[in-house]
Amino acid sequence: QVEDVPEFSMTAVLLHHNVTGSEHLHLARDDKNNVFNVSLRTTPMNSTGVAHVLEHVALCGSDRFPVRDPFFKMLDRSMSTFMNAMTGSDYTMYPFSTQNQTDFRNLMSVYLDSVFFPRIKKLDFLQEGWRLEHEKKDDKFSPIVFKGVVFNEMKGVMADPSYLYGTTLLSKLLPDHTYGVCSGGDPAHIPNLTWEDLKQFHASHYHPSNARFITYGDMKLDEHLGIINDKVMKKFTIIDPGTAVPLQPKWDQPRSHTMHCAPNEMAANPDKQTTYSKSYLLHEVSDIFETFSASVISTLLIDGPTSPFYRNLIESGIGSDYSPMTGYHNYQKEATFSVGLQGISDGDVTKVDQLIQDTFMEAAKNGFSKERIEAILHRVELQYKHQSSRFGLGLTFSLMPVWQHGTDPVDSLKMEEIVNKFRQKLDSDDKFLQKKCEEYFVNNKHHLNLTMTPDPGYKVSLEKSEEEQLQSMLGKLSEKDKSQVYEEGLELSNVQQQEEDISCLPTLHVDDIPRKQQNYGLIVQRIKNDLPLITCGQPTNGVSYFNAVLPVNGLNEDLKMFLPLFCDVFTQMGTHLTDYASFSQREDLFTGGLSASVTSSCCHNDPMTSETSVRLSSHCLERNLEQMFQLWAELFNEVNLNDATRLQTLIRQRAQNLANGVAFSGHMFAMASAAMNLAPSAGYSEKFGGLTQVNLMKKVADSNDIDDVIMKLNQIASYMLRINKRDVPRFALHATPSALSSTMTSLEKFVDNIKTARCKLLTPFMTSQMNLLRNTKQLTASKMKLISDPELNGIILKMTLHQLPLPVNFASMCIPTYAPYSHTDNPTLRILGRLMTTKFLHKHIRYRNGRAYGGG
Incomplete structure (x- = not known):
């Protein structure tokens, strides 16, 4: 075929x-x-x-x-x-x-x-x-x-x-x-x-x-x-x-199950650690149109502040965020849909269950607005036009699981045909989505009510069970x-x-590697107010990409701790002209989303000099360039950071996500902790994404008074959202060659539209390492000691222990090398790191030790 x-x-x-x-x-x-x-x-x-x-x-x-x-x-x-x-x-x-x-x-x-x-x-x-x-x-x-x-x-x-x-x-x-x-x-x-x-x-x-x-x-x-x-x-x-x-036999009555887990000591509220959800068994995934329809309905139900479940569950304040597995899943024989809340009190399970049922009834009765549906279909179009460097790999990941169960992989790629059929269904039956909500959820008896509660003895119980199992086996x-x-x-x-002869393995030779580097046609130029801009014309399938770097080195140190939170909420709070729900809908209608993140990078030739910056990114179809930059301009000029109720909702979500990530990415937290005092950029990286940030957000989420946080976010905005000669923003645009000119015109209009607000006096940035160390706050829960190891010729080692309620441990050691990007030793060290991993650490830690999953 x-x-x-x-x-x-x-x-x-x-x-x-x-x-x-x-x-x-x-x-x-x-x-x-x-x-x-x-x-x-x-x-x-x-x-x-x-x-x-x-x-x-x-x-x-x-x-x-x-x-x-x-x-x-x-x-x-x-x-x-x-x-x-x-x-x-x-x-x-x-x-x-x-x-x-x-x-x-x-x-x-x-x-x-x-x-x-x-x-x-x-x-x-x-x-x-x-x-x-x-x-x-x-x-x-x-x-x-x-x-x-x-x-x-x-x-x-x-x-x-x-x-x-x-x-x-x-x-x-x-x-x-x-x-x-x-x-x-x-x-x-x-x-x-x-x-x-x-x-x-x-x-x-x-x-x-x-x-x-x-x-x-x-x-x-x-x-x-x-x-x-x-x-x-x-x-x-x-x-x-x-x-x-085989197909799962359908139930004639819902079922319920309660499970236990270890308490999460990183969670904001120790008394609100219960998770509850309702999960539904749907159709066979081999039905491509049914799969598409269900995925659209799922997105309409749960995604973004305009969705009914976001309004009724997330904004209720009962919990911190959606429960794990919330959403539509089609990677097994029959699709499933799940929705619920985590971070709730034991006594609120019944309340959450009723809210879920009421929301399904509401959707089955009222359906969804045409504008909301259009926003989701626009997102679908943008998703298949937006193609990353791993586009082919991602395509195989999405096709393989469903292909196993009878889905026609070629038909499932015909997105325009599927979308057109979906539109025809909507045109011929204005109750199409309501009927599907009734079928999938309201009248579906095959659903599971799952509750997970923390058990203080969970970890001890696991260890005891493992020890009993071990002793039982040894006794035999x-x-x-x-x-x-x-x-x-x-x-x-x-x-x-044993040393192995690996000559049997095929290998690349120098002659197999092209010596000519691919040229992507980057053009460095200047635009309004002499601002640096990089442009690149490439076959982007009709999608235009915008990136900006806004340096914030001069920001007060106390405010810098709140940069990750600022970036998280900046595009989700709405503006003084548009409430956050309407702003989010405009994002979906015209872009692939607006995002902000904070990073700290060391100078290319000096590891003790760093730049802290906020990075903005978005992409859109070429026809929506004006609207995308209008959204950015409105955020720069009119962002509203004063809605305490909205901000608390976002803070709870962020705190929950950070706490959940500790067990999954413990090795990353250990590495960041070990490196934090060796260079300014490493210190900021830990503050922005390490356990210091986890604990900060735990403290913020646990407080009912966020007036101080609102003030700090406004101070950050007043400093960042303007153009000055010291912290000059940098821009990058990528688009098809035919669209680059119009993309640049839209960017220049955006720059013209930014109001140059005066910011309040902020404490000057302290650049020396000593001041960085003085400003670094260790976790209260940490135990620290300094030791001198004779095998290391008297070098003082700083040892930090973070005690976490996990049945596994993560260890990291970080050694300063001070060879920045332009140093002649930098490529040697990069190769050495790779060889240390593949030739030594992997073998000793993963294989010979037998007690660890891996290392590098």
Whole structure:
């Protein structure tokens, strides 16, 4: 099947393999970032994590490439722009992308052999899955403990209440088949997985009859097919993998479930940590039009301040933010929709439930305004025209899961056809959306009421259960078994320390790498008031992009702490001319959104000099340029930061999101904390995005009096939203060459429209490192000590401990090098960092230690 897809400027070719029944989708497009992705439907029926462990073990060497972790070792032999593998609830995919054609062929050969012909050695299973091993592997009298990469990874993942909630939600809403288990693996069940189970799972699931392939980019299809046929297809015949997922039997009554999690000590209000949601089972995802209709309705219901659920739930003040998994999900056999609140009191569950029911009834009765619908359809148009550097990769990620369940991947790409059909439905039936709301929600008995409450003893209970499980297993071991544990630990350690011959792996050579750098045609120029501007004309598919950098170095230090909050609320508060809901609707009608962020960067030639700046960005269709810049001008001239009720809503959301991120990104917080006193930019980065910011927002969200915050935000605005000779703003525009002229004209009008407001006197910026350190406030909960390590020749080390209620730990060490971007040692250090990770730390921390998921 061969069809043009003009929406994405590409041709889709869908092929069926006669011998194995496999399918291949090729997306031919003028894009040098070529993508390969092979996906297998993996349907585990228990929570041992068999699919997840297999994903890891498949990457521990194959028939043609018998080396440990060939993917990781290819990082040093490749110019890939992406390499990974991932396990979903009912699929496992192995994607990569690269701009080098020789590299593409190299990586495809390694990927195909790893997926279809892995060695699956027992020692690899013990390393990647789980094992019993002495705490000190060479001391048989030290305690025996659980070790293993996936075991430790999932302990970390399960420490995130959002993941725990999402996994439980899916398992309780679709309990009767593969979705009723945890595909990633529950640490309580992973030790039940055997090596034999793993080999059997591979034999039944990792077969071309159960596989789908996608290739994307400007390379030729026949070459891809030749390699796949030679390396894989000709070695297999058709089988029935038996992996089809049956439909979930529908309930005749709603069900309820209550679960527990650890208390979140980073949350603003310790008495409001309950989460509640209602989740609905909808239609099969193979129905493309139904999927599109449901996704639009979901967006209308929950997205932005004009949506009914935002008004009735978020702005009620009952909770801090939407519950995890809120929204429409179509990555399984049947789609689901969920909505609820987190950060609520136990006693408010009934109230939230009633609000949800009332909101569905309201939507089924009144529907949605035409302007709101148009805004959402405009967003859809902009989404498929906006194409990032990883456009092809993202396309395979969205197609693969639903393709597994009968969706026609080519038809699902025809967005204009789908949108036109949707418009026709609206024109022919003015109650179309109301009827769908009734069908999906009001009359749908198959829905789950899920409550999650904090349990102070949760962490201790997990540790106790793990210890009891360990002791139970140890109690069943004979002396011979214990001796085998010791011997296997030594054997695995010996194998891990052996130097491998990796010459079997393909590699790029200097001659394979083009020596000519691609020129993107950047033009540096000046516009109104001698302001610097960079323009770039590129085939952007009719989308124009605007970016601005507003330096704020002269801002008072106390105010700088509130820059992240200012950036978060700046585009969401509305103006003195337009309330925030109407302003948000205009954003959706004419742009892909207006955003602001704060960053601190060190000077290219001096690491002790930094620039703190606010960065603005937006994009729009060429026809909407005037409206986009009108929105920015209105924000600059008339932003309203005085609405205390609106501001408190946004503060609660921000505080909740930051608190939720600590468990998921603990390594990033540890790195920021370790680096914060070594350079000004690192100090500001921690203040803006580290635990200091988490604690600040916790304090702000916990206060009922935000007059001081409003004053600070207005002071920031009065300083930032004007043009002066000291902190000169910089602009960048990217558009199609034919639209650059009109884009520049719109920008010049915007600059003319900005009022140059006078700001109040602010304390001058203190540039020295000593003043930076003096202004740095440590967390009250932190314990600090200075030690002198003789092995480091007396260097004083600053040690910081942040005590968090997590079952996993994150550690970081940061060493000053003071080699800025233009220093001759900078590229050497960048390469050294890569080699330290791939050649040393990864091997020692992830493999030999056995107690950590990774390091670098």
